[in-house]
Amino acid sequence: MSASATPRPRRFLPTGALNGTIRVPGDKSISHRSIMLGALALGETRVTGLLEGEDVMSTAAAMRAMGAKIVKTDDGEWIINGVGVGGLLQPETALDMGNSGTSTRLLMGLVASHGITATFVGDASLSKRPMGRVIDPLSTMGADFTSVEGRLPLTMRGASPAVPITYRLPMASAQVKSAVLLAGLNTPGITTVIEPVPTRDHSERMLRGFGANLTVDVDEEGTRTIQIHGPAELKGQTIVVPGDPSSAAFFIVAALTVPGSDVLIENVGLNPTRAGIVTVLRQMGGSIEEVNPREVGGEPVADLRVRHSQLHGIEVDPEIVPSMVDEFPVLFVAAAQAKGRTVTTGLEELRVKESDRITVMRVALELAGANVTETEDGLIIDGTGGAPLPGTSGAHHVATHLDHRIAMSMAIAGLNSMNGVAIDDTSPIATSFPNFEALLASLVAR
Numbered sequence: 053m054s055a056s057a058t059p060r061p062r063r064f065l066p067t068g069a070l071n072g073t074i075r076v077p078g079d080k081s082i083s084h085r086s087i088m089l090g091a092l093a094l095g096e097t098r099v100t101g102l103l104e105g106e107d108v109m110s111t112a113a114a115m116r117a118m119g120a121k122i123v124k125t126d127d128g129e130w131i132i133n134g135v136g137v138g139g140l141l142q143p144e145t146a147l148d149m150g151n152s153g154t155s156t157r158l159l160m161g162l163v164a165s166h167g168i169t170a171t172f173v174g175d176a177s178l179s180k181r182p183m184g185r186v187i188d189p190l191s192t193m194g195a196d197f198t199s200v201e202g203r204l205p206l207t208m209r210g211a212s213p214a215v216p217i218t219y220r221l222p223m224a225s226a227q228v229k230s231a232v233l234l235a236g237l238n239t240p241g242i243t244t245v246i247e248p249v250p251t252r253d254h255s256e257r258m259l260r261g262f263g264a265n266l267t268v269d270v271d272e273e274g275t276r277t278i279q280i281h282g283p284a285e286l287k288g289q290t291i292v293v294p295g296d297p298s299s300a301a302f303f304i305v306a307a308l309t310v311p312g313s314d315v316l317i318e319n320v321g322l323n324p325t326r327a328g329i330v331t332v333l334r335q336m337g338g339s340i341e342e343v344n345p346r347e348v349g350g351e352p353v354a355d356l357r358v359r360h361s362q363l364h365g366i367e368v369d370p371e372i373v374p375s376m377v378d379e380f381p382v383l384f385v386a387a388a389q390a391k392g393r394t395v396t397t398g399l400e401e402l403r404v405k406e407s408d409r410i411t412v413m414r415v416a417l418e419l420a421g422a423n424v425t426e427t428e429d430g431l432i433i434d435g436t437g438g439a440p441l442p443g444t445s446g447a448h449h450v451a452t453h454l455d456h457r458i459a460m461s462m463a464i465a466g467l468n469s470m471n472g473v474a475i476d477d478t479s480p481i482a483t484s485f486p487n488f489e490a491l492l493a494s495l496v497a498r
């Protein structure tokens with residue numbers, strides 16, 4: 053597959069020990085939601101710590117195109133003046149979602165219950181991803197879609213009024229859950245989502261914080277029933293976005309795998325629906341200490357002190373997958389350097405992310421000299437026991453397929469390798485973690 057317009061290849065070389073203190077950018081999921089809900093609220097919303105990656109900027113551009121006022125102040129705060137639930141305007145041109153599945157699926161939910169028509173377009177990666185998973189419930193609510201096989205480019209006509217539904221999620225997806233709940237905001241009556249397997253709950257937390265009437269009931273099997281009463285009235289809020297655990301994960305694995313490392317990562321969001329990677333790396337023997345646990349913006353946060361550790365392979369419990377669904381590419385890198393075998397299962401959803409992360413990581417790790425077997429729903433990795441991976445040789449480059457997390461994971465694989473790891477294109481990193489390379493450089497001894 054082709055890379056982005058101007059690919060930026062780079063070889064990530066062995067660095068020696070990583071030492072120092074860093075702070076990762078704001079959480080991507082929370083940043084998207086703060087812009088969307090701020091844009092729908094009445095009055096002013098102020099956001100600090102917003103992730104200024106390309107994906108979140110796609111959300112901001114779309115909400116501006118539908119009537120919200122969104123500006124950044126000189127001191128880095130974002131100020132949003134919303135249109136009020138029901139007040140979205142018809143966008144004059146197609147909404148460009150870039151690489152962002154979260155922007156696309158959540159905004160489709162918002163448009164579904166407004167009487168407007170919107171066209172969604174995206175890059176080559178996003179245009180391959182399945183949208184049927186949101187088209188299905190939103191069609192039942194009354195929205196109308198035109199697309200080829202449920203892919204972008206896609207045009208939708210929202211329903212006004214939309215019809216409330218009860219929807220049982222057929223897959224563990226916070227994006228699908230959120231799309232239906234956001235559609236429920238401007239739908240008269242009670243919209244219900246039944247979630248058999250819990251996924252990230254930022255939408256529920258933030259909808260409540262903005263004043264929506266939203267309830268969550270959990271039965272004895274752990275199934276969650278989430279109900280939102282519409283039409284809702286949202287009021288502008290002040291939001292502090294915690295650091296993104298998915299971004300921190302790259303530096304956690306880097307510090308654990310590069311001998312001699314000792315890194316403090318400040319302000320990491322540790323919402324239990326997101327923190328599975330910390331649990332699994334500890335099960336593998338990783339030294340990750342939580343310092344100064346506190347609450348930021350209604351989310352649990354701590355600083356993480358991470359020290360080099362001899363990791364060992366484990367069988368990862370598939371039940372933990374939803375709480376670390378984006379962290380498997382970098383977990384595979386940790387496993388490739390652990391002692392013994394790591395087995396992962398239940399990862400079907402990884403095949404429909406920005407790339408097919410099972411196959412793409414199997415190919416990438418093999419190119420770097422790791423011992424990997426691909427199964428239908430995961431990877432089996434036999435680690436080196438701590439020895440550096442050979443790395444990529446000659447003109448071979450890892451193909452990142454427009455997937456930021458493949459690029460960053462394989463960058464980390466390069467740090468403790470013999471030859472370094474060459475990557476075809478680092479430009480997708482800017483979708484979620486624009487200062488990744490600068491932070492990495494700041495931890496390397498001069």
Ligand code: S3P
Pocket residue numbers: 080081082154224225226227228230252377378401
């Ligand atoms: C996200 C949900 C997850 C995750 C994505 C962000 C969200 O996607 O992979 O990076 O913000 O709701 P799925 O809902 O497809 O699992």
